[in-house]
Amino acid sequence: SLLIPGLLFMVAGCGLIGTAQPASPAKGIQVRMIKAGIGLNEDHPQGQGLKKFKEIVERKTGGKWKVQTYFSAQLGDDLKMTEALKGGLQEITIPSTSPLVGTVKEFGIFDFPFVFNDPKEADAVLDGPLGQKLLQKLPQHGLIGLAYWENGFRNLTNSKHPVATVADFRGLKIRTMQNEVHINAFKALGVNPTPMAFSEVFSALESKTVDGQENPLATIESNKFNEVQKYLSLTNHVYTPFVFLVSKKFWDQLSDEEKKILTDAAIEAGKYERELNRQQNKKSLENLKRKGMQVNEFSPEEKKKAQEIIKPVIDKYSKEFGEDLVKQMYDEVNKVRGQ
Ligand code: TK8
Structure with missing residues (x-):
C-alpha cells in the first residue's frame, strides 16, 4: 500500500509534464x-x-x-x-x-x-x-x-527669514508632502504644515499661500523655487x-x-x-547661492534639539509601523556605521 501514493504521484506528474502550459512564456520578447x-x-x-x-x-x-x-x-x-x-x-x-x-x-x-x-x-x-x-x-x-x-536629503526654503534654530520654525506655513509623519513632525516644531501635491508647490510659493517648502537641492534648483524663495537652510532633515x-x-x-x-x-x-x-x-548648492539665495547651516546642536521635540511623534509612529521594523532599520544603519 505504500507504493500506491508514489505511483499516483508519478502518473499525475507525467500528466502535468505532458499538458501544462506556463501562464506566460518563459522566454521571448514581445x-x-x-x-x-x-x-x-x-x-x-x-x-x-x-x-x-x-x-x-x-x-x-x-x-x-x-x-x-x-x-x-x-x-x-x-x-x-x-x-x-x-x-x-x-x-x-x-x-x-x-x-x-x-x-x-x-x-x-x-x-x-x-x-x-x-x-x-x-x-x-x-x-x-x-x-x-x-x-x-x-x-x-x-x-x-x-x-x-x-x-535625497531634504532642505528647508522659505520667504520669511533664515531658519538656523528650532525656534525659527515657529509660525512658518510650510508645504509638506502628503504624509502624516511629515505633517506631525512639523507641527511639533510649531510649523503650520500644508500638505499638497508637488506639482502645486511653485504657484503656492509664488502666491504666498505658503511661506516655504522642503526638498533636496537639485529639486529646488530644477523647479526654480529660488525665484520665489529667499532663504535656504541646510537642514538635511529627512532622506x-x-x-x-x-x-x-x-x-x-x-x-x-x-x-x-x-x-x-x-x-x-x-x-x-x-x-x-x-x-x-x-x-545646485553653488548655483542657488549664485542665483541669490541666502544660505545658512543648521547646526548639530539645533538638530539634536529638533530631534528631542519630534521624539513623541516618532514614538507614536514607531508603534504604528511596527517597533521591530524600526529597530531593524536602526540596527542596519548602525551596522553600516560599524557600531
Ligand atoms: C516629485 C516628488 C518630489 C517630492 C515632493 O514627484 O513631493 O516634495 O520630494 O520630488 O516625489
Whole structure:
C-alpha cells in the first residue's frame, strides 16, 4: 500500500509534464509600448535616470520595447500615477516613498528625521534586507517595486527669514508632502504644515499661500523655487528614497526574460541616477547661492534639539509601523556605521 501514493504521484506528474502550459512564456520578447511618468523635470537627475532606463531597455529588447517618457507630472502627481499603475493604465512611475504610505504604511519609517547621515548609509539599508522587505509589501496592492532610486536629503526654503534654530520654525506655513509623519513632525516644531501635491508647490510659493517648502537641492534648483524663495537652510532633515514602480497588471504579462531585462535596467539606471543626484546636489548648492539665495547651516546642536521635540511623534509612529521594523532599520544603519 505504500507504493500506491508514489505511483499516483508519478502518473499525475507525467500528466502535468505532458499538458501544462506556463501562464506566460518563459522566454521571448514581445513588442510592447510602455508609459513611464515622473514628477520632476527632464533636467533633474530623476529625468536623466529615466532616459537612461529607456535607453537600456530599448537596447536590450532589440527595439521591441518602446518607452514613452513623461516628465514634470505631465501624467499627474506621484499619487495619481501610482493609482494609474494599480489600474493598469500606466506601466511605470518613480515616486517618493512618502506619499506611498496610504498603500504601504511602513514606508513611513523613511520619513523619520535624521535616520541617515550620508547617502551610502541609505544605499546599504535600502538595498539590504529592510528595503527589500518593504518592496515585498507592494504586489498585494497591484504594484511591483524593482529598485530604490534617490530623491535625497531634504532642505528647508522659505520667504520669511533664515531658519538656523528650532525656534525659527515657529509660525512658518510650510508645504509638506502628503504624509502624516511629515505633517506631525512639523507641527511639533510649531510649523503650520500644508500638505499638497508637488506639482502645486511653485504657484503656492509664488502666491504666498505658503511661506516655504522642503526638498533636496537639485529639486529646488530644477523647479526654480529660488525665484520665489529667499532663504535656504541646510537642514538635511529627512532622506527621501524614490521607488521604481511597475504596474503588476503589466508585470504579470511579461516573460521571464522580459522581467529580467526590466529589473536589471531599473537597477542600473538607478545607480546612475543616484550618482548624478549626488553630484548635482553639490552643484545646485553653488548655483542657488549664485542665483541669490541666502544660505545658512543648521547646526548639530539645533538638530539634536529638533530631534528631542519630534521624539513623541516618532514614538507614536514607531508603534504604528511596527517597533521591530524600526529597530531593524536602526540596527542596519548602525551596522553600516560599524557600531
Ligand atoms: C516629485 C516628488 C518630489 C517630492 C515632493 O514627484 O513631493 O516634495 O520630494 O520630488 O516625489
